[in-house]
Amino acid sequence: MRKLAAALLAAGVLAGWGATPAAAAQPACADLGGTVDAEQICHVHVENKTYTLDYIFPADYPDQQALIAYLTQTRDGFVNVAEMPGSWNLPYVLDGKGTGYRAGPDEGGTRSVVFEVYENVGGAHPQTWYKAFNWDVVKKAPITFDSLFRPGTRPVDVIFPIVQSEVSRQLGVEAPIAAADGLDPSKYSEFALTDDSIIFFFGQGEVMGGAGGALQATVPRSAVAAMLA
Numbered sequence: 001m002r003k004l005a006a007a008l009l010a011a012g013v014l015a016g017w018g019a020t021p022a023a024a025a026q027p028a029c030a031d032l033g034g035t036v037d038a039e040q041i042c043h044v045h046v047e048n049k050t051y052t053l054d055y056i057f058p059a060d061y062p063d064q065q066a067l068i069a070y071l072t073q074t075r076d077g078f079v080n081v082a083e084m085p086g087s088w089n090l091p092y093v094l095d096g097k098g099t100g101y102r103a104g105p106d107e108g109g110t111r112s113v114v115f116e117v118y119e120n121v122g123g124a125h126p127q128t129w130y131k132a133f134n135w136d137v138v139k140k141a142p143i144t145f146d147s148l149f150r151p152g153t154r155p156v157d158v159i160f161p162i163v164q165s166e167v168s169r170q171l172g173v174e175a176p177i178a179a180a181d182g183l184d185p186s187k188y189s190e191f192a193l194t195d196d197s198i199i200f201f202f203g204q205g206e207v208m209g210g211a212g213g214a215l216q217a218t219v220p221r222s223a224v225a226a227m228l229a
Helices: 002-010 064-082 156-171 221-227
Strands: 041-047 051-058 092-103 110-120 127-136 191-193 197-202 215-220
Touching: 051 064, 051 110, 064 092, 064 110, 064 127, 092 191, 110 191, 110 197, 127 191, 127 197, 156 215, 156 221, 197 221, 215 221
Parallel strands: 051 092
Antiparallel strands: 041 051, 092 110, 110 127, 191 197, 197 215
16 A cells, blocks of 8 residues: 555656645644644544545644645545555555654654554555654754664664564563564664653565564663663
8 A cells, every 4th residue: 555655656646745834834633634732732634425534743843844745645545545446445544553652852852753654545454653753852863763863883783683682572472573674773663762762663565574563672772772862
């Protein structure tokens, strides 16, 4: 589904995507037709005969437009597929739940939001994946896996064994994560930062067979402290 949506976007097919920049000046949650509750959480709900869509995420994440761009793209791809002629087993379902994380003081430190996205487009195997956003409050800049660590270091050499052990503990069996995946930095692009840990998130089939489902693993910051930027 994600590959199909990407192809549709590249072709300029997805309705509504071109209108996003014009809406940038409006409150971010309202751009998606949502409302913000007293806890500063945005709620978006759309339901019709073709599909049901739900988003929930912190409305106070500093880089709201990054969230909105991703959620808009995901929504438009999903809706386009749901409304294609011949779509069956309707209504389709898209559910994106964003959880907020903090590290450090309110006026500094980092902020993270991780979306757990569930999508069912009528097939036998619905998909669940993660999308993470991380922000350096002082630098006012996004944080990526590469920028999180000092140049020239190899954090995956430390992270992989911890992730493998943590996933094995959760599943109750030895996690069959291949070294080619476990030592690939691109597999660790979805993460959240807390005061004492880095939590890594893996969608279905990203680091092991789909039967393992969506996974997450916590790595103590102390384990990689010497390599942090």
